[in-house]
Amino acid sequence: MTGGRALWLIACLAFLCMVGIAGMLLADGMLDVFFFLLAAAPLGAGLACRWHMRTGAVETVAPRPSAEGQALLPVREQWWWGRLSLPAKIFLAVVTALLVVALLVLVLPMKAHPVGPFVPTQSEQAELDLYRQPEAWFIERLAAPRIVVAGDALDAKFQYLAEQRGNSTNAT
Amino acid sequence: LKAADTGIGPGHRPSAWLRANLWLHRWCSLLATLPFLILCLTGTVLIFHKEIDVALGVVPTAQSLDGAAHRPLAESVNAALAAYPGERVAMLGIDAQHYPGVLLVGMTAEGTHELEHMKNRFTELATASLRSGRGDGITLTGFLLELHGQWFMGVVGELLGALIALLVVLSLVSGLVVYAPFVKKVAFGALRRGKSPRLRQLDLHNFIGAIVLGWALVVSATGFLLGFGTLVTGVWSQGALAQIQLHYGGAPVDPLRPPVNADQAYQAALAAMPQGWTVSSIIFPGTAYSTDRHYTVLANGSGLDEKLFRVALVDGADGRVVAVLVPPWYMKAILVSQPLHFGDYGGLPLKMLWTLCTWLTLFITANGAWLWWDRRRGHRRHSLSNAEVSP
Numbered sequence: 001m002t003g004g005r006a007l008w009l010i011a012c013l014a015f016l017c018m019v020g021i022a023g024m025l026l027a028d029g030m031l032d033v034f035f036f037l038l039a040a041a042p043l044g045a046g047l048a049c050r051w052h053m054r055t056g057a058v059e060t061v062a063p064r065p066s067a068e069g070q071a072l073l074p075v076r077e078q079w080w081w082g083r084l085s086l087p088a089k090i091f092l093a094v095v096t097a098l099l100v101v102a103l104l105v106l107v108l109p110m111k112a113h114p115v116g117p118f119v120p121t122q123s124e125q126a127e128l129d130l131y132r133q134p135e136a137w138f139i140e141r142l143a144a145p146r147i148v149v150a151g152d153a154l155d156a157k158f159q160y161l162a163e164q165r166g167n168s169t170n171a172t
Numbered sequence: 173l174k175a176a177d178t179g180i181g182p183g184h185r186p187s188a189w190l191r192a193n194l195w196l197h198r199w200c201s202l203l204a205t206l207p208f209l210i211l212c213l214t215g216t217v218l219i220f221h222k223e224i225d226v227a228l229g230v231v232p233t234a235q236s237l238d239g240a241a242h243r244p245l246a247e248s249v250n251a252a253l254a255a256y257p258g259e260r261v262a263m264l265g266i267d268a269q270h271y272p273g274v275l276l277v278g279m280t281a282e283g284t285h286e287l288e289h290m291k292n293r294f295t296e297l298a299t300a301s302l303r304s305g306r307g308d309g310i311t312l313t314g315f316l317l318e319l320h321g322q323w324f325m326g327v328v329g330e331l332l333g334a335l336i337a338l339l340v341v342l343s344l345v346s347g348l349v350v351y352a353p354f355v356k357k358v359a360f361g362a363l364r365r366g367k368s369p370r371l372r373q374l375d376l377h378n379f380i381g382a383i384v385l386g387w388a389l390v391v392s393a394t395g396f397l398l399g400f401g402t403l404v405t406g407v408w409s410q411g412a413l414a415q416i417q418l419h420y421g422g423a424p425v426d427p428l429r430p431p432v433n434a435d436q437a438y439q440a441a442l443a444a445m446p447q448g449w450t451v452s453s454i455i456f457p458g459t460a461y462s463t464d465r466h467y468t469v470l471a472n473g474s475g476l477d478e479k480l481f482r483v484a485l486v487d488g489a490d491g492r493v494v495a496v497l498v499p500p501w502y503m504k505a506i507l508v509s510q511p512l513h514f515g516d517y518g519g520l521p522l523k524m525l526w527t528l529c530t531w532l533t534l535f536i537t538a539n540g541a542w543l544w545w546d547r548r549r550g551h552r553r554h555s556l557s558n559a560e561v562s563p
Contacts, residue, residue: 006360007352010382017386024518025479025511036518039387040525046383049361 013042033103131157190353197346198544204339205541207323211336211395212534214320219515219526221313222270230311231271232294232303245275245434245454247300252277252293253428255302260428262290264454266297273297282428285460288326327402334399340392344385351378370546373539380536387529394509401506409461409468412497416485417463420494425465427458430488432467437491441469441484444493449473452481457488465489479507 020038027035037044081089120128138156139146143163147154186194217224225231249261256279265276275297278290294303323329358364360382363375425431432440438451445451455461455468462468467486472478483497499507511517515526 003356006355007348009360010348010351010355010385013383014386014389018390021387021390021512024522025508032518036521036525039522042383042386043525043528046361046379050363050379053359053361053363 009045013045016041030104133157186353190350193346193349197343197350200339200343200346201537201540202544204336204343205537207336208340208537209534211320211333212530212537214316215514216527216530217316218313218320219523219530221317221514222516224313225311228312229304230313231276232274232296242275242297243300245438248275248277248295248297249434251295251300251302252279256293258282259291260284260456262287262456262459264434266450266452268450274303280459285458287455287459287461321398327406330399330402332399334396337392337395337399341389341396344381344388344392347381348385351382354378370543373543373546377536377539377543380532384529384532384536388533391513391515391529394513397506397509398513401510404502404506406460408500408503412483413461413463413468413485416466416495420466420485420487421463422465422487422489425457425488427456427464430457430467432486432488432491434467437467437469437486437488440486440491440493441467441471444484444496445471445482446473449482466494479511480504481507 016038017040020035020041023035024032024039135156138160142156142160144159146156147159245264249264252261253259258281259279260282261277262280262284263276263278265278267274267276273296275295277293277295278287279293280287280290295301296303318324321330321333323332325332355378358375358378361379363379364371434454434456437454441454442449442451449471451469451471453470455470457466458464459468463485465488467488469484469486470481471484472481480499483499484493485495485497486493515522
């Protein structure tokens, strides 16, 4: 891209970047992501442009004017997207979509509201109180002698809970 | 940069407008090169100042209170006064978002009005006990900020910074004008190879300059405004405080232990603010930013209002809010400039973008100076060889 069009592009990109920078200060949530993309647009456009040049899809230097000072000939250009094969287009579209989805996934959890402090229900509180008992309390209430596995006594709390569960299963 | 670099053919003489812009671009850039290189380097570090401060233990960390009640601020004040005899509390700072659970206690020597040499101490809000931090000495980010913002010269240095920012703005705008005829011949983004390193550097200079133009304009324009920050804040606060003193002045209160304590001032100011606003700073009576009788309490809202504080003047003798001041537009412009300049108002992606743009700008500044030096060297060689041939 050359001449006035290139200048317009540069001015527009600079303007978009400024809008993006200011917008991020004002916006929250998804709009924040949108404005960030606007702020980064000139860098993205620059990268795309460089890649476009490397593929040789455009003439980069206009022909020299003649000695008589003739006007410059328009530079032949072809939009890089048009030169891509269909699989390449699909590949690029999928990659772009994945990047957008990844950005959304990254941003959405950040905006989740923090949950309040945990308030247990009555049954949960009873359960919590039970689990907080000292080991001696569980040993006193074991129905069977301590189970020994490979020379080590099984945790009393674990054995007690297993016994309780067994009792309730039998009752069922 | 010479007229030939702009892509104007040998048969064409550049217009006076273009030549003026060439001159402006060349000399504004050259004058700003060295300070701007320093600004870019220090600015890169300052983008991450919060992370660096936390990593270096400048600000101690504490458990976030998440809206739960904290110990009275007066207890923190008493703890600080007891720990540092001969000093007074000049201000309290609360930043629940960035430094949760921590209260900043700014202390100065007794009888000092200025806040410039304030030492930062910290207490834990939940317990009102002093926490160790390294905020009372010279910190890395504090040192770099002083270099970046004031060139170690106070207000004069800030104005010098504004001048550098102005030179950069002029350089950017004139650079765009100079680029216009160039881009007629060489496509945007083209880097010509094989001819000479100079040509490639010139193409790089133009290309990178074009893509960072918007960012560089924002950062240099906000830098220009920030250069007047201390001056404007001082003038405005002195004017406003003088009026308050005139209308509501009375006997000064003891700045060490005013009859109305910090908690009462906090509550009174909060009641005078719109719903949802929070108090961020309490400046005690008897400083450069308060009267001898009144507390100055700064409060912030959310969104844009987070940056645009309001000021409540609370009587240190009876706890009345005597005035709520809204900063004028030029103060607001300076306040909004701060986050826009440092790029520290977003998450890591924004900081990375800022860093990248800073480095790209750093590159074009250095390479622009090299282009100028290389051309001068070429001219010197050319004239020397002419001199050798002519006799």
